[in-house]
Amino acid sequence: MNWLWLLLKIGVVLGIIFTLGPLLIHAERRVSAFIQGRLGPNRLGPLGLFQPVADILKLIMKEVILPERVDRVLFALGPLLMFIPVAFGWAVIPFGNQIGDEKLQIANLDIGVLFLMSVLSVGVYGITLGGWASNNKYGLLGSLRASAQLISYELSMGLTILMVVMMAESVDPQVIVMKQAEHGWNVFGGGSLWLLPSGLLGFTMLFITALAENNRLPFDMAECEAELVGGYHTEYTSMGFGMFMFGEYVAMTLSAAMLTTLFLGGWHFPFLTNPASHTVLAGIISVLVFTTKVAIIDFTYIWIRWTLPRFRYDQIMSLGWKRMLPLALVNVGIVAVVGVLVQGNGG
Numbered sequence: 155m156n157w158l159w160l161l162l163k164i165g166v167v168l169g170i171i172f173t174l175g176p177l178l179i180h181a182e183r184r185v186s187a188f189i190q191g192r193l194g195p196n197r198l199g200p201l202g203l204f205q206p207v208a209d210i211l212k213l214i215m216k217e218v219i220l221p222e223r224v225d226r227v228l229f230a231l232g233p234l235l236m237f238i239p240v241a242f243g244w245a246v247i248p249f250g251n252q253i254g255d256e257k258l259q260i261a262n263l264d265i266g267v268l269f270l271m272s273v274l275s276v277g278v279y280g281i282t283l284g285g286w287a288s289n290n291k292y293g294l295l296g297s298l299r300a301s302a303q304l305i306s307y308e309l310s311m312g313l314t315i316l317m318v319v320m321m322a323e324s325v326d327p328q329v330i331v332m333k334q335a336e337h338g339w340n341v342f343g344g345g346s347l348w349l350l351p352s353g354l355l356g357f358t359m360l361f362i363t364a365l366a367e368n369n370r371l372p373f374d375m376a377e378c379e380a381e382l383v384g385g386y387h388t389e390y391t392s393m394g395f396g397m398f399m400f401g402e403y404v405a406m407t408l409s410a411a412m413l414t415t416l417f418l419g420g421w422h423f424p425f426l427t428n429p430a431s432h433t434v435l436a437g438i439i440s441v442l443v444f445t446t447k448v449a450i451i452d453f454t455y456i457w458i459r460w461t462l463p464r465f466r467y468d469q470i471m472s473l474g475w476k477r478m479l480p481l482a483l484v485n486v487g488i489v490a491v492v493g494v495l496v497q498g499n500g501g
């Protein structure tokens with residue numbers, strides 16, 4: 155029975171992952187059209203819902219072109235490293251409470267947060283390898299930018315996640331969510347008024363660093379069309395390009411799920427979900443709550459892309475090193491001091 159539950163959860167999560175790309179591409183087109191006063195896709199199927207299917211068929215049927223003097227192994231490995239590690243990250247996300255004795259999570263790892271951080275960072279290596287192996291100066295510049303951006307914002311992301319780990323006293327996603335369900339969401343200080351500013355700042359910083367890690371506007375310096383044609387994916391065709399694009403949307407949604415889990419209470423919502431209720435109906439409601447939160451964050455990602463202009467590269471580096479990193483260090487220090495002086499004394 156346990157194996158059947160595990161296979162069912164894996165099947166559901168994989169089904170969601172493989173439909174995320176087409177759905178988010180369609181959502182991006184519709185939202186951008188709304189913002190710009192256009193209609194967007196509206197010919198193929200109701201509301202243009204079949205347009206992503208046509209795009210996938212087109213990518214599959216296109217010819218695979220290999221430029222001269224490319225590193226064939228790394229060139230093929232780049233798109234895979236963009237998608238596969240990020241897909242593994244969904245294994246530790248608790249997307250619901252539990253039904254009976256079965257937790258709605260594929261793998262309940264005690265070090266789930268550390269595992270999540272590792273797979274989120276590996277996606278950038280796919281960009282780096284793919285751009286470098288393309289034997290194209292635009293691809294090389296895109297991969298170099300991606301590497302520098304990764305280093306600049308990974309430190310701030312790690313410190314912000316460390317703040318959440320200190321508040322929950324655990325790196326287990328299940329424990330982090332349950333503590334928020336009992337005491338309050340981390341974005342609001344986890345129930346402590348002393349930590350309210352730190353929670354709001356931490357959520358904002360993790361949101362910004364997630365944009366930078368996923369190369370979303372205004373941080374898409376690794377592929378900006380105005381300067382680099384397409385950057386790291388300039389030489390990719392057919393499903394090579396499709397895997398890069400697909401991996402970006404899966405990583406974007408995984409970042410939204412991470413934000414939801416660490417700061418927004420995961421599947422919990424006051425007066426709507428009960429952590430002690432393990433019925434089928436309660437489990438379905440908890441999954442819907444989690445999905446709604448992730449969808450709102452994804453919508454915000456798309457909204458930002460079509461609202462803010464791209465930063466200059468020096469502005470991105472300055473923001474990462476001179477603003478984000480000092481703020482993250484100060485925030486961790488505040489949480490440590492409050493934890494010792496206030497919470498340690500029962501305040």
